[in-house]
Amino acid sequence: MNTRSSKQDKLVSTRPIRRSSPRKTQSSRRTKAIVIDSDSEDDRVVEVKETEEKVTQEFNLASCPLPCREAQFVDILSFLESNLKLSSSGCMYVSGVPGTGKTVVVKAVLEALENTHSKYKKRKTDFKILYINGLTLSAPNRIWKRFYNELNPSQKSRLTPDVARQKLKLYFEKDHEPVILVIDELDQILDKQQAILYNLLDWTVHPSNLFSLICIFNTMHLPESVLTMRNASRMGMARCAFPPYTHDELTIIVKRAIGTSESEKLNEAMSLLARKVAAISGDARRALEIAKRTLEIVKTKSSSGNSSVVVAVGEAFKELFSSPKIEAVKHCTNLEKMVLRSILGELQSSGAEETKVINVIKSVTSSAPYEGWFFF
Numbered sequence: 001m002n003t004r005s006s007k008q009d010k011l012v013s014t015r016p017i018r019r020s021s022p023r024k025t026q027s028s029r030r031t032k033a034i035v036i037d038s039d040s041e042d043d044r045v046v047e048v049k050e051t052e053e054k055v056t057q058e059f060n061l062a063s064c065p066l067p068c069r070e071a072q073f074v075d076i077l078s079f080l081e082s083n084l085k086l087s088s089s090g091c092m093y094v095s096g097v098p099g100t101g102k103t104v105v106v107k108a109v110l111e112a113l114e115n116t117h118s119k120y121k122k123r124k125t126d127f128k129i130l131y132i133n134g135l136t137l138s139a140p141n142r143i144w145k146r147f148y149n150e151l152n153p154s155q156k157s158r159l160t161p162d163v164a165r166q167k168l169k170l171y172f173e174k175d176h177e178p179v180i181l182v183i184d185e186l187d188q189i190l191d192k193q194q195a196i197l198y199n200l201l202d203w204t205v206h207p208s209n210l211f212s213l214i215c216i217f218n219t220m221h222l223p224e225s226v227l228t229m230r231n232a233s234r235m236g237m238a239r240c241a242f243p244p245y246t247h248d249e250l251t252i253i254v255k256r257a258i259g260t261s262e263s264e265k266l267n268e269a270m271s272l273l274a275r276k277v278a279a280i281s282g283d284a285r286r287a288l289e290i291a292k293r294t295l296e297i298v299k300t301k302s303s304s305g306n307s308s309v310v311v312a313v314g315e316a317f318k319e320l321f322s323s324p325k326i327e328a329v330k331h332c333t334n335l336e337k338m339v340l341r342s343i344l345g346e347l348q349s350s351g352a353e354e355t356k357v358i359n360v361i362k363s364v365t366s367s368a369p370y371e372g373w374f375f376f
Contacts, residue, residue: 065108066101066284067256068249075240076109080212084127084178088207091235095220096242099283102216103184105242107131110182127178134188140196143189144168151179165199172203178210186217187353194228201234226352244282250274253284254291269294269309276317290316339364 064073144164293316342363346355
């Protein structure tokens with residue numbers, strides 16, 4: 001008993017020694033440093049929120065050209081406004097299936113941003129806006145020449161892509177105006193090593209470069225599934241997703257395009273049209289095409305007295321969804337359809353526009369037994 005009590009006394013006596021003054025001072029210093037860092041982050045968050053509120057008040061969402069896309073309009077605009085206000089750099093990835101308004105909204109943001117700055121400053125904007133569509137490039141490395149020539153329109157010259165990239169690097173190292181670059185169809189500049197995208201993203205990492213990059217592509221998970229680790233990490237987490245239009249949103253878009261009508265049958269037909277398109281793809285362009293064709297069919301048959309709007313919607317769907325390609329797929333054999341499904345699955349899983357034949361063969365051979373096909 002005496003031994004145990006002596007051990008406990010020793011333990012109790014050593015506790016005050018462990019809480020020595022130097023360690024307390026060191027911990028307080030660490031706590032103070034953490035507080036300073038958190039304050040700086042809170043200040044930046046507050047500044048970004050103030051920018052979003054200012055953007056919402058100034059534009060009042062009147063500059064957004066598409067209905068039901070006001071949230072995406074404000075997100076992209078506040079991202080660019082915060083970079084300009086804080087003299088910083090950054091990258092935002094804009095994704096969504098075709099026909100959801102990505103390019104239209106981004107271009108509207110750029111136009112509204114430029115008009116607002118010139119309105120308040122009563123002079124030309126003190127930043128440069130560039131837009132490059134990847135489909136217009138004959139090769140991925142051609143983006144350097146296009147980038148440099150549009151950045152310096154008065155000094156257009158015949159440069160090789162490597163020379164243009166070096167000149168762009170020197171441009172960002174010197175004092176310059178902020179630059180906003182929008183790259184549409186991002187997959188068109190992805191080479192095997194993804195070095196082109198790496199150089200662009202690396203410029204956005206340094207705030208002193210004053211470089212804002214907006215990348216547009218159809219696949220939402222491109223950074224995680226296709227990009228290399230170094231590119232995915234530099235792209236950051238600034239994302240703006242354009243989901244497919246819902247039934248209610250497509251109804252609003254179609255009715256706004258064709259105008260309001262007192263006919264209940266026409267309103268029901270447009271609602272049916274929106275429901276069908278929303279179930280297939282949610283593509284607003286396709287919904288407007290079908291609505292336009294429906295009105296043409298109704299106008300043509302109105303003279304004969306057989307102008308059912310619902311029937312006209314069905315006929316418009318058949319015309320637009322009965323292309324030669326669709327008819328060819330419908331008449332494919334079961335094996336051919338299985339190959340097409342395997343190709344589609346590989347493209348969707350990778351997020352790329354092309355895939356290797358060996359991957360398709362592996363997918364077909366693995367799924368064939370489940371569909372009654374056996375290969376030896």
